[in-house]
Amino acid sequence: MKKYTIAVVGALGNVGTEMRDILEKSELPIGDLVLMDVAQNTGKKVRWRDAEYSVIEAKPAAFAGVDIAIMSAGEKASLELSPEAVNLGCVVIDNSTAFRMVPEHPLVIPEVNADSLENHRGIIANPNCSTIQMLVALKPIHDKYRIKRVIVSTYQAVSGSGQAAVDELQKQTHAFANGEEILTEVYPHQIAFNILPHIDLFLENGYSKEEMKMILETAKILDPKIKITATTVRVPVTTSHSESLNVETEKSFEIEEIKTLLAASPGIELEDDPANNVYPLALNATGKDAVFVGRIRRDFSTDNALNMWCVSDNLRKGAALNTVQIAQELVKRDLVRVP
Ligand SMILES: NC(=O)c1ccc[n+]([C@@H]2O[C@H](COP(=O)([O-])OP(=O)(O)OC[C@H]3O[C@@H](n4cnc5c(N)ncnc54)[C@H](OP(=O)(O)O)[C@@H]3O)[C@@H](O)[C@H]2O)c1
Structure with a gap:
């Protein structure tokens, strides 16, 4: 089975922390995990499954080789980094408000409208927690x-x-x-x-x-x-x-x-x-x-x-869990690709 490189951006934040916890226990076929955050946090060590991971700075070049990036670092970071990540062939699942109401980007709750993932163009928005x-x-x-x-x-x-x-x-x-x-x-x-x-x-x-x-x-x-x-x-x-x-x-x-x-x-x-x-x-x-x-x-x-x-x-189903479920649905439907 193909394994995927998953990046979490804003990996040390509230939602990022839940994300790491949920990914640790998820059945997603994860080959590698890339943890990105602000430059000041570069080099911080995080334990995930049985290994130690170093946090790297979230900048465009860091997305090379990443299959799915889960953005959880606020709207500004999402707007700056997501298009660059998509250009490098990475599918972005975004937790911020940046792309939610953009008509061509699906806004997805897997239990409700998973089919809308079928025509994604590289960016999938995670709805508001409420x-x-x-x-x-x-x-x-x-x-x-x-x-x-x-x-x-x-x-x-x-x-x-x-x-x-x-x-x-x-x-x-x-x-x-x-x-x-x-x-x-x-x-x-x-x-x-x-x-x-x-x-x-x-x-x-x-x-x-x-x-x-x-x-x-x-x-x-x-x-x-x-x-x-x-x-x-x-x-x-x-x-x-x-x-x-x-x-x-x-x-x-x-x-x-x-x-x-x-x-x-x-x-x-x-x-x-x-x-x-x-x-x-x-x-x-x-x-x-x-x-x-x-x-x-x-x-x-x-x-x-x-x-x-x-x-x-609100940090799990309202944010981190829903994004991981979107990633699972993308894998299940063989949609981890930028058209
Ligand atoms: N909390 C919720 O219930 C919830 C629900 C749905 C969606 N969201 C969304 O999820 C995102 C994160 O929320 P949160 O509660 O986890 O916030 P948070 O606790 O403030 O964490 C955000 C993390 O991202 C880092 N960061 C800031 N700018 C960055 C950049 N340009 N590049 C890389 N990392 C950057 C922050 O570092 P610093 O601390 O050094 O700035 C921090 O580690 C937001 O977009 C929020 O709207 C949150």
């Missing part, structure tokens, strides 16, 4: 009952803003407990013991960029006919995003049918036994691969509608 978990949960419902409208409210973990935000939550919590001054650097307000209805920049239409990402990416990945509105919120949780989903369908359903359907669908785990306090929790989802759904109940305010709670690890 979109990924929502669409894994919605896809089976849409296939069977046709979704008309979705109202989503998110409760997003600070690790979605990188390691600096994780550090800020810890420092503020410590300062609060010790009666010390609370300093804010990453967010415009204190995040410890607070909730911020603000993720990414605000746009002229009153929505945040994060909210618009969920709306536009749903249209590209699942169905442009679905009406969707979003409110995205940062909460003082380290890892795993939670979402409240209100879903209206064209066809009628029984709640038990929805539970059975979701429990049997790829990538989903049903945790729905409220009488015994069983429902998805951020702490329990962290470090796991699934999208957890629960609190599934009828919305009595209108016809054919339901509410549910959806939780997933």
Whole structure:
């Protein structure tokens, strides 16, 4: 079987670290692993499987001989390095926002729209973390009952803003407990013991960029006919995003049918036994691969509608795991080539 050289760019970051962990246990036929990061980290040693790897600087020439590059170093690095990598024959799977809404580049969640990989031109975009978990949960419902409208409210973990935000939550919590001054650097307000209805920049239409990402990416990945509105919120949780989903369908359903359907669908785990306090929790989802759904109940305010709670690890299914699954799908379909 052919083996592939895989590069992780931003290999020492939050998502890059999860990526190395997932690749270590994955069944991808990896011949060699190339770890790239900023120049200052050149030469840092990382153990992976049974060997020690040296981090190299992410620059165009470093992509020669790489089959698949997983970019996880921010939008600027993706925009600069991805076209150069593709010119060298490397297929890029990009975690940033750089290429998500470019029509010719597929935006892929393997459980939802893997077929869109077939016509890729060298760059495949990984969707926003909040979109990924929502669409894994919605896809089976849409296939069977046709979704008309979705109202989503998110409760997003600070690790979605990188390691600096994780550090800020810890420092503020410590300062609060010790009666010390609370300093804010990453967010415009204190995040410890607070909730911020603000993720990414605000746009002229009153929505945040994060909210618009969920709306536009749903249209590209699942169905442009679905009406969707979003409110995205940062909460003082380290890892795993939670979402409240209100879903209206064209066809009628029984709640038990929805539970059975979701429990049997790829990538989903049903945790729905409220009488015994069983429902998805951020702490329990962290470090796991699934999208957890629960609190599934009828919305009595209108016809054919339901509410549910959806939780997933934003660094794994929301980022690193989804990119590795895309790489697996490319290998399975023999699509590791630049047309
Ligand atoms: N965290 C999430 O939930 C999530 C979800 C989906 C997508 N993403 C995306 O994934 C990417 C990484 O996120 P993260 O949370 O892992 O951020 P992070 O913890 O800040 O890690 C980014 C890593 O990339 C390095 N880097 C920065 N510029 C680089 C360059 N030009 N070339 C090579 N390496 C460079 C950084 O080094 P320095 O620290 O020295 O700058 C750091 O090691 C971002 O595009 C983010 O939008 C994140």
